[in-house]
Ligand code: SF4
């Protein structure tokens with residue numbers, strides 16, 4: 587990994603790529619039945635939901651097998667299965683995980699957990715998934731139903747029992763993986779659960795809590811906080827951080843509090859910072875959507891750099907179009923990526939970009 591990171595860093599400095607990305611996010615399917623209220627595709631608040639044709643897209647399994655070969659050639663280290671749908675609904679999800687693990691990749695799964703049962707949970711454990719993000723958003727059953735209005739009573743408890751099963755298997759077989767993270771996208775329906783979710787993480791045996799910003803579209807703006815809710819949340823953060831420390835649970839709360847929290851009333855989080863630092867995603871990560879389109883990150887779905895149904899991922903990664911994106915993103919303050927649909931003002935990769943910036947500029951230059 588060290589050599590890989592050095593190659594990536596040299597590429598950034600030279601303004602070109604000498605190796606593939608460290609990680610690739612692969613959206614296997616757009617299928618989902620969870621119906622999260624903040625979802626851009628499945629929220630019940632949407633006035634014009636995407637077409638069935640759009641929602642039906644998924645990665646062809648044979649194309650996936652070609653991708654694996656490319657990932658190996660490009661020395662990709664980690665594959666993240668998540669995205670615009672629920673990866674557990676991909677028909678060959680277990681074959682995908684097995685193939686990735688057999689080929690030496692670290693595998694991360696992002697799931698709402700709704701479709702898990704004992705058989706599937708044990709399968710994920712046995713296949714050696716390295717990291718699972720459970721996107722729960724709350725610790726309270728009533729709030730869970732507000733955020734997931736189409737789910738039945740008892741769903742949160744059922745998911746919790748599957749996470750507990752995973753933790754028990756880890757203990758029984760003395761394994762550290764999969765690392766379990768509880769995801770909490772904060773909105774005005776769940777901000778009051780910020781302390782309770784730490785307790786939930788402890789109860790189910792999670793190692794960390796990922797606090798995320800809500801990325802709103804016009805129909806979901808009503809989920810943003812007002813000023814008094816934000817003040818209340820700031821107080822809750824103090825207790826939540828203390829409790830997490832006491833339980834030995836890692837959280838991203840310090841970062842969130844410093845850089846993100848204030849944006850919860852507007853949905854604008856990162857614009858100011860990007861006038862000062864570049865974006866490095868073009869060297870480190872990539873995203874493949876269920877329709878085969880390759881995009882640079884989770885915020886730039888309209889910046890299409892190629893399609894794996896027409897070209898190999900390796901060709902796309904080394905293409906002039908990808909290189910043009912890198913040139914723009916490294917000079918983000920001068921580029922018009924936002925004008926072309928990139929959500930750099932609400933960038934989920936900001937923490938990661940800031941981390942790289944500090945490594946490359948240890949003396950703050
Ligand atoms: S699980 Fe993901 S894809 Fe499914 S509704 Fe929720 S946010 Fe959307």
Ligand code: SF4
Nearest residue numbers: 865883885929930933
């Ligand atoms: S949204 Fe903008 S800043 Fe964020 S990773 Fe994408 S291009 Fe970079």
